Amino acid sequence: MSPVSRPLKPGIYAPIPTFFLPGSEDLDLQALEAHVVRVAQAGVSPLLAGTMGEALHLTHDERITVIKTARRALDAAGFETVPITVGTGTGSTRETIALCTEASEAGADYAIVITSGYFAGVLANNRKAVKAFYEEVSEKSPIPVVIYNYPGASGGIDLDSDLITELATECPNLAGVKLTCGNVGKLTRICATxxxxxxxxxxxxxxxDAPFLVLGGFTDFILSAAYVNGHGAITGLANVSPFTIAKLFELSEASLKDSSLLPEAQRVQGIVACADFTIAKAGIAGTKALLEKLYGYGGNPRKPLPPIEPEDAAALWEHPHTQELVELERALGGKFS
Incomplete structure (x- = not known):
């Protein structure tokens, strides 16, 4: 039987939280299964073991378990062609390649790799070394690799548009970039090539099946990105409101051909941008608290990340930006339990 083709397509990807059982902090696989199917039903593809998934807090074996569990859940729900992307970036080039291999063997279709930031004092000013990292990882990875540019989690290292474009042209196993730097100008320059x-x-x-995609790391410029030929976003907000974020991408793309749709795209983008600004500030714990409120699962991050304070969780839920997003999600078909 030939393998199932799961192309990496323009669209919305959700960095799935890793859920933990209260007390033991063991993996809550039941919550994971429910959530990956929930986002897939909205047309959103899952990304496992990323920043939102607390990859830094997972063992190699736990990553494998998460991947296998998500693949089984998607297949059982009829989403056999939905791809799984997995975070495989870590400290050394050697271990990053090993994680790519392990992810592939567990059922991942694509890897996303953050720049190694522990020795940022050396690497930040060594363009040759940073470039060599992505060249070697992408060459030796058995699955296509997406560059993850997130200065906040890589010691401040911020890949510029020239370097990303060079890597795109020179490394045939690179399948895109996620710009959690939030730099729309950088996105525009990369897309120009x-x-x-x-x-x-x-x-x-x-x-x-893996073209080079340019993806935002937030939802507040999905509409803007469409107009410079961007390809969507990998965004934590798609966990909270997957139908809304998928609709925003759909409207943004459609408005390129039908300008009458632009006002509605702008309206939805405004709601989403305000919600993203508010909810992102609450971090992983805030997103999990909203999932708990909306869907009945979420829980706390793994220590030492602290849970959100109850009064802060209540304020986040009651915030007008959150409530407007929840109302729109409900109107678009999102079901809350």
Whole structure:
């Protein structure tokens, strides 16, 4: 039987939280199964063991368990063609490659790799070393690799548009970049090269199912990104309101061909941008608290990350930005338990 094709497509990807049982902090696989199916039902693809998934707090064996559990849940629910992307970035090049291999063997389709930031004092000013990291990882990974540019979690290292574009043209197993730097100008400059129709023929990918995508790390510029030929976003807010974020992407793309849809796209983008600004400040614990309120699962982060204070969770839930997003999600078909 031939393997199932799961292309990496423009759209919305949700960095799935890793859920833990109260007290023991063991993996809560039942909550994970429910959540990956919930986001898939909205047309959102899961990303496991990323920042939101507390990858730093997971053992290698736990990562494998998370991947296998998510794949089984998606397949059982009829989402066999939904791809799974997994965070595999860690301290050394060697271990990062090992994690890519383990993820592939467990059922992952794509990897996303953050720049190693522990020795940022050395690497931040050594462009050659940073470039060599992504060259070697992508060359040796058995699955396509997405660059994860997140200065806040990599010691302040911030890849510029020239370096990302170079990597895109020179490394055929790179499948995109996530810009959690939030730099729309950088996104525009990268898209000016990689989103041209000639790019795919001039710089073919090793895996034809994995074109080079330029993805935002927040939801507040999905509409703007569409107009410079961006490809969507990987965003934590898609855990809370997957139908809304998927709808925003759909409207943004459709408005390129039908300008009458632009006012509605702008309206939804405004609601989403305000909610993202408010909810992102509450971090992983805040997102989990909202999931608990909406869906009945969420729990706390793994220590030493602290849970959100009860009064802060109540304020986050009651905030007008949150409530407007929840109302829109409900109107678009999101079901709350």
């Amino acid at each position: 990689v989103s041209q129709p000639s790019f795919a023929t001039s710089y073919p990918r090793r895996n034809p």
